[in-house]
Amino acid sequence: MDRAQVLVAGGGPVGLATAVELGRRGIDCLVVEPRREVSRSRPRCKTVNVRTMEHLRRWGVADRLRERAPLPVAWSQDVVFCTSLAGHELSRFHGVLGLAPEEGRCAEPGQQAPQYVLEELLRDVVGGLDACTLLTGHRVVALTQDEDGVRVEVAGDDGTSRTVLADYAVGCDGPRSVVRAQIGADYLGEHALRPNFGMVVRAPGLWPHVRHGPAVQYWTVNPVAPALMGPLDRDGMWWVIAFGVERDAGHARAGAIVDAVAGVPVDAEVLSTDPWTARMQLVDTARRGRVFLAGDAAHLNPPFGGHGLNTGIGDAVDLGWKLAAVLRGWGGPGLLASYEAERRPVQERVIRAAEDNMKTLSTDLLDDDLDRDDAAGDRARAAAHRRIQETKAAEFHALDLVLDVVHDRSPVVADGAGDRLPHAWLAPGHSLYDDLGPELTLVAPPGTDATAFTAAARERGVDLRVLHRPGSEGLLLVRPDQHVAWRGDTDADAGAVLARACGGACD
Ligand SMILES: Cc1cc2nc3c(=O)[nH]c(=O)nc-3n(C[C@H](O)[C@H](O)[C@H](O)COP(=O)(O)OP(=O)(O)OC[C@H]3O[C@@H](n4cnc5c(N)ncnc54)[C@H](O)[C@@H]3O)c2cc1C
Known part of the structure; x- marks a missing residue:
């Protein structure tokens, strides 16, 4: 065995x-x-x-x-909403999906x-x-x-x-x-009702038709192909998701969908398909x-x-x-x-x-006038822009969701802790996280006597790195996943603090 x-x-x-x-x-x-x-x-x-x-x-x-x-x-940090890649731009988000986080907030x-x-x-x-x-x-x-x-x-x-x-x-x-x-x-839980049809296509001739410059996602809002598309590379490989399209219809219409997303006929080769429904x-x-x-x-x-x-x-x-x-x-x-x-x-x-x-996708933004080159078109596009900014900003700027994770219901986290250790740059390219130990780290002001913690850690058999950090207030016990297990001061019972962070008695 x-x-x-x-x-x-x-x-x-x-x-x-x-x-x-x-x-x-x-x-x-x-x-x-x-x-x-x-x-x-x-x-x-x-x-x-x-x-x-x-x-x-x-x-x-x-x-x-x-x-x-x-x-x-650096190639692009934008998401574009447009009628098609060759059509009108409707709206745009910059610095999306964590590609341009605010300086210092994270290590990468x-x-x-x-x-x-x-x-x-x-x-x-x-x-x-x-x-x-x-x-x-x-x-x-x-x-x-x-x-x-x-x-x-x-x-x-x-x-x-x-x-x-x-x-x-x-x-x-x-x-x-x-x-x-x-x-x-x-x-x-639930299944969504709307089917989606994913594809990978090779369309090397498409880039010259793209009117909106580089973007990591292009949401296309037109009645033939309400879709989402993005480059897999800069050489003509693309991923496409056509919203509301069933598997059979997707296979039958794949070429037409790509042409409508592009806004011009493109010589696209469909390399694979991936029908899926959100859950x-x-x-x-x-x-x-x-x-x-x-x-x-x-x-x-x-x-x-x-x-x-x-x-x-x-x-x-x-x-x-x-x-x-x-x-x-x-x-x-x-x-x-x-x-x-x-x-x-x-x-x-x-x-x-x-x-x-998922509440607002390209399918929900359709309007007959979006592609018109007149005042009615301008009005429709302005309305679409407002709606897109109101409904989609949270999707592309979600760093709070990603980073502000607090384990406040955890049995191994002390009151007032559980958050991700606030990130800091110690020098250009040198993150505070780079100095944490592989297991537990005690972050303490310079000169702190950490003997009680190191002795308790030795007794427990856990590797504890002591990191004296100028400017830090009080003591922080940081876990291997960079979350804070405990905040306190040198008066604390080091053995009890470690016992809780380590999940109680060893078996
Ligand atoms: C259209 C689309 C876009 C997405 N975009 C994003 C995105 O931008 N960002 C993001 O975070 N997520 C995204 N996701 C979600 C992401 O693809 C999944 O969450 C991810 O693949 C989950 O990884 P996993 O390892 O849990 O499962 P899977 O990727 O499903 O891997 C499971 C593995 O288990 C193997 N396996 C199956 N059965 C057995 C078995 N009996 N024994 C052993 N092995 C087995 C499979 O071969 C497979 O390799 C997207 C999903 C979709 C549908």
Whole structure:
């Protein structure tokens, strides 16, 4: 029988991120993934948000993603609303999707990158971690657990099967999660009614017709193709989402849709299609004993605003360091209990925000006069501009949603803490986050006597870095995920503070 400390079902972005968080801490981790290669046919996520980029920076790979991303941040930070790419502009947002965050607020700007670029990078990162094994061509088919571990049945696409005994298992196996079914968890929530038809097209002749300059998204408001389109690169590859289009109609009309979005006939080759319907769903429970759910396996939201994958990466980070802490002996049971207590409010908030973003799409902005070259056209476009600014700003400027995550219902966070450590630049390019330790960090004013904390940490077996920071007030205990576990002063009972942050007694 094969053994692993943690078996991760699913090597999509969330499963791979979970493995990175575990593998960097030396936890022996097996990722089981059916797809041998990362597919480029469904580049779903394009918005890698500032928080995910901060995690990539912590892992030392933010620059590698930027090097591979076909659209540099400086290339465009705009979203354009227009009747078509060659038609009238209706409205525009600048500094969208975390691409130009306010100076100092975070350690990294966001990055536009097709999901496959991120997945390919994460596969490479996992491949470089000695503790991780990525087993492609295999899928999880069943699991059972008792108090000692989880028995996971794994089937190979070559007809072989094997059993893996793991201390813990994490279901990152997406919307049709086998792990979710195996632990008897269910999605609760709704499906949207409107179908959407996604496509990847190659249209090298399109750029010269684009009247609005570079943008990361073009929302097209015309009756033939109310849609959303954006470049995958600068060489003629595009993603398109046609709103309200069923699968069959999409296949039948694909060329006509692309022409209408472009506003001129373009010689476009449809490379792949991806019909989807938005869902607002959250599992009734993300944990059963030693088995956890993360990412799309646990929650689904409409893609508007670009939150699904990023929220899943947040799950992976939260769960990854906690599982590692427990397996390395310094984390107590409260840490694992805190996973759901911390992530569920975030997931609920994201689902609500994404649902709000979906309330106004191109289909809802149609007006017969939008493309007229006369006063009626000007009036219609001015009205559309006002409506777009009123209804869509929150979708493109959502840094509060992304960064202001406070774990105030967490059992491992003290009153008045739980927030993400406020970011600061210590020198050009040198983030406060770069100086945090891999596990816990005590941030304290220079000269603070931290002996009680270092002694308590040693006793518990947890690595504690003491960071004396000029200008800091009081003491902050910062977790591996850069959230503040506790705020206080040197009078505090260091042992009690650490015990709570570490999830109570070690088992
Ligand atoms: C049109 C669209 C646009 C989007 N844009 C964005 C965006 O801009 N930003 C954003 O954050 N999110 C976006 N999303 C959401 C994003 O694509 C998902 O949230 C993300 O893929 C979730 O990652 P995951 O790893 O949880 O699941 P998945 O990507 O679904 O990965 C699950 C993995 O599990 C594997 N698997 C399946 N069954 C098994 C099994 N039995 N055993 C083992 N492995 C299994 C699969 O092969 C797959 O690799 C978008 C979604 C859509 C539809």
